[in-house]
Amino acid sequence: MNYKFFLGIGVAVAIVIAGAAVYTGFAHLNLADSAEHDTLYQVSTISALMQGVYDGTVTVAELKKHGDFGIGTFDRLDGEMIVLDGQVWQAKADGTVVPAADDQTTPFATVTCFSPDIRQATPDHAMNLSEFATAMAAQLPSQNMIYAVEIHGTFPSVTVRAIPGQEKPYPNMTVAAAGEKVHTYANVTGTVVGFYTPVFIQDLNTVGYHLHFLSDDHTMGGHILDMTVPANSSVEYDITPYYTVALPTSGAFTGTNLTANMSGAVAAVEQ
Numbered sequence: 001m002n003y004k005f006f007l008g009i010g011v012a013v014a015i016v017i018a019g020a021a022v023y024t025g026f027a028h029l030n031l032a033d034s035a036e037h038d039t040l041y042q043v044s045t046i047s048a049l050m051q052g053v054y055d056g057t058v059t060v061a062e063l064k065k066h067g068d069f070g071i072g073t074f075d076r077l078d079g080e081m082i083v084l085d086g087q088v089w090q091a092k093a094d095g096t097v098v099p100a101a102d103d104q105t106t107p108f109a110t111v112t113c114f115s116p117d118i119r120q121a122t123p124d125h126a127m128n129l130s131e132f133a134t135a136m137a138a139q140l141p142s143q144n145m146i147y148a149v150e151i152h153g154t155f156p157s158v159t160v161r162a163i164p165g166q167e168k169p170y171p172n173m174t175v176a177a178a179g180e181k182v183h184t185y186a187n188v189t190g191t192v193v194g195f196y197t198p199v200f201i202q203d204l205n206t207v208g209y210h211l212h213f214l215s216d217d218h219t220m221g222g223h224i225l226d227m228t229v230p231a232n233s234s235v236e237y238d239i240t241p242y243y244t245v246a247l248p249t250s251g252a253f254t255g256t257n258l259t260a261n262m263s264g265a266v267a268a269v270e271q
């Protein structure tokens with residue numbers, strides 16, 4: 001494992017977990033540009049978010065420099081972020097979706113430059129989210145890599161949630177998520193945007209699939225709690241071997257006890 005240290009506003013540590021050099025399964029991975037394009041850029045850690053570190057530390061403008069595709073949340077945990085085709089959207093607890101302004105900030109987000117390496121067809125029957133996760137995890141070439149995941153289609157059902165913005169002193173995310181607003185949409189055309197993350201990254205990010213949704217007309221979206229994936233859907237995966245984590249260098253993050261294993265609590269609020 002290599003460690004690189006970058007100096008810059010808001011960027012404290014960059015971790016390169018696995019270079020493409022050690023992965024030979026896909027010959028078309030271009031070593032020259034993969035660090036630039038195949039990097040998962042992440043703001044803060046899921047453990048910090050779970051503990052109530054909700055103050056935004058990176059602007060939307062900065063986030064867009066690191067990717068055109070991804071998910072996250074906003075300052076004060078105010079709604080769900082969807083980044084698609086270079087545009088950043090905010091799905092709010094009241095069910096509305098609005099474009100995010102460049103000067104808005106995020107306490108937690110993950111983005112990459114999306115360029116699919118693999119296309120997989122789902123089975124010839126419709127699946128819910130847990131069935132999808134099981135079926136597609138088995139199709140991945142390895143459970144030990146980070147993948148950006150995109151599915152576009154017309155979904156018989158998509159259930160999303162968004163958490164309303166929190167007030168200080170911030171509650172932890174288990175408490176905040178209890179106030180989530182849930183919306184279910186039928187026969188909605190749009191894009192599932194998210195990531196598959198290996199178990200060994202559990203203190204930094206969620207484990208397995210973390211998916212958000214945005215309708216094509218940009219009126220519906222949020223964090224996916226469940227969905228019906230139609231039979232024979234095409235799922236695109238972008239293998240993302242590089243991993244940069246921008247740790248906050250000031251604010252609540254620096255003084256929060258992040259020694260506890262939060263994976264159980266993360267699974268409870270994200271699924």
Ligand code: ZN
Nearest residue numbers: 080211212223
């Ligand atoms: Zn989410």
